[in-house]
Structures are given as C-alpha cells and as structure tokens.
Amino acid sequence: MNRREFITWVGVGGIASSLPVALAACSPKSTDSESPASLSRPDGFQSVGTISELSQKGYILNKKISTSGVLVVSQSPDSETITAVNPTCTHRGCTVEWKAQEKSFVCPCHGAKFGADGKVLEEPAQKPLPTYEVKTQGDLILVKANT
C-alpha cells in the first residue's frame, strides 16, 4: 500500500466510524429520551415534570405533550391540588398564563379568564380550556393528555 492509498483508507475509515455518532447527535430522539417529559407509559400517562419543579416555579408548561402542550398548576403552596389544562385559549389560540394570586388562567391577547377548572370566567372566550387527568408518582407529575 502506497502513501496515497493509506491516507484514503484512513480517511474513509474515520468517516465511517464517526457516522453513527453523527447520526445519533442529529436524531431528535437522542435528546427527548433523556427528558422525563418524553416517557410515555402503558397506562397512557406521561411525565410532565416534578412536584419539586412545580413548587419552585408555581407552574409547568410542557409543550412536548399533545399537540398544544400541557400547563400544570398547583392551587396550593404544598402542591396538594394539581390541575392540568390545554393552555391554548379557546378564543383565538394564544397561550394562557397562570395567575396564582387569582387562581385563574388569563389570556394575554384579549383578556379572557378561566378558572382553575378551565371554565370561562370572563369573555371573549366562550368555551372552557380542556382539562387533563393528573396523578403523581413519587416526585413525578403524570398527565393523561388525549391527543
């Protein structure tokens, strides 16, 4: 093998051996699989975060769950009462914000207000925010989003 053949042989080998690493780095599954949010279970629930995170931030907005995402809030400081809703305003589709002091979801676009149970408190929205089933397992918050 002459020098030119050797360099070509090493170059091709180097590219071939690094290809699986490059493909894994580009795959969206490689990062999602490390996130607890991507863990779906046989019972249909998915992890959206932790009670520790909820207690610290006051809410968890997870956009990886369902097509519209899930907004999880606690109505008490000790996270005893946890609610999960679809955060997409039913008026024109803005993302609602949780106002802990008022215990309500408020839309920043046109001012619609929803109760912690998703029901409309103030227009212009006419329909409630869809709610999701929630349960906890240890420190994990699990939500069963329909879509």
Ligand code: FES
């Ligand atoms: S989009 Fe929410 S009130 Fe209009």
